[in-house]
Amino acid sequence: MILWHYPSKNLINLTNLKNALHIWRADIDLRPELLTKLAVNLSLDERQRADRFYFERDKKKYIASRGLLRIILSGYLNIEPDRLEFRYSQQGKPELNNIDTEARLCFNVSHSQDLAVYAIALNRAVGIDLEYLRQIADVQQLAERFFSRSESSLINALPESQQQQLFFRFWTIKEAYLKATGEGLSGLQAIAVSITPENAINLSSTESNILLNNQWFCTEFKPGAEYTGALVVERKDLEENAIEYFTLETDYIMNH
Template sequence: MTGLIYMWLPAPTDFILLPNDVHVWRIDLDRPEAQLHNLAATLSSDELTRANRFHFQEHRQRFIAGRGILRRILAGYLGIEPQQVQFDYQHRGKPVLADTFASTGLFFNLSHSQGLALCAVSCDRQIGVDLEYIRPMSDVEALAQRFFLPREYDVMRSLPADQKQEMFFRYWTCKEAYLKATGEGIAQLEQIEIALTPTESARLQTLQDWSLIEIIPADNYLAAVAVAGFGYQLKYWQY
């Protein structure tokens, strides 16, 4: 498939987001203990409560890393300290910047899977990102029949067995990225039609005013970013 990103640039010193910029950050969630301690110190009390609900230490630490680094990234754009970033939550739990920051026009979305996360940021454009670790699934065709539209399912069913799994995750990440951008739930998966082939990049068939960017951020991972509109400049940063 297309969309392989060969170079993730080092984090910039100055976080500058122009009106047509779309920035995608790759975040390694497995961090040293000392760094986790510093990141935890920037979290709100409700974020720490959520972190402590995780049964396994690995999951707890990855949550702290993801939210702490998200705060650092957003703080860089906003010109404030990470602990000053405030979130509101939409009815389906999607975090957005609090109304205090509405005038900045900053949109963001975070997705994580296993030890990796992606954060997508834009100015005045709705944006969503979904990241999935490609894991073996014996029922991939049945899942496609359940969640995908007939034409999407037919594409998957026509492929050789060794291509079906990748195609499933391409469809899934593209749909989820759009649904996360708009704040809709997974129940809407079959309302969104994606046009793609094994050799061509995805596009939203049902909505012409949205863009899809497919990314292979690391071995055994697939991701997609959904952005409102066109004519943007993409930059890829490694945190």
């Protein structure tokens, strides 16, 4: 069972990430005064991107998710949130640009509906995905379009009430892997997911038939009653009990 707890200053530092990984969850439907505090820390290009959102609710959630990322990262690096600079891969994956340290702080972000999750690691490529569990009318057709034949067969063989859940399990683990590698969704069908007898996830490549679990640690988690999440990170001897789960609360935001 996953226990989400509040962060303390003695836990949030680079030393504690050497043999661990941290997952954060945060509400991004925030009060105006919190949004104002977070917006001040954003860079010019982040503010310009926020202004390009057509709907005000999407603009506010972008400001919240990006501002909270800065708050989280600044706690590990002990610098002000507005001093962080980012660069982007060709697929748009962000990474820190102006932190001169031998320890490479790696991160990934996902948000859905009113929730965001953040994966924080040290010297490990990492990807995280979050999905709000909503009803999909054409789940069988989507599975046949985006998944392998074995995956779509597993979904289609289930009662209709269980198909949605398995679809989202497959989708989140695949997307988390593609975000970890930086490949983007174009590689969705090259990744195969299977379920072990213990109901855990196995990850492999359909192109070379390599069990990716040997190279990557993958796990699922529940950040909320109506959400499902998945994490994929470079294994490097990382064990599941080395993952710590934090809830980002208002007090932490206001004090950073």
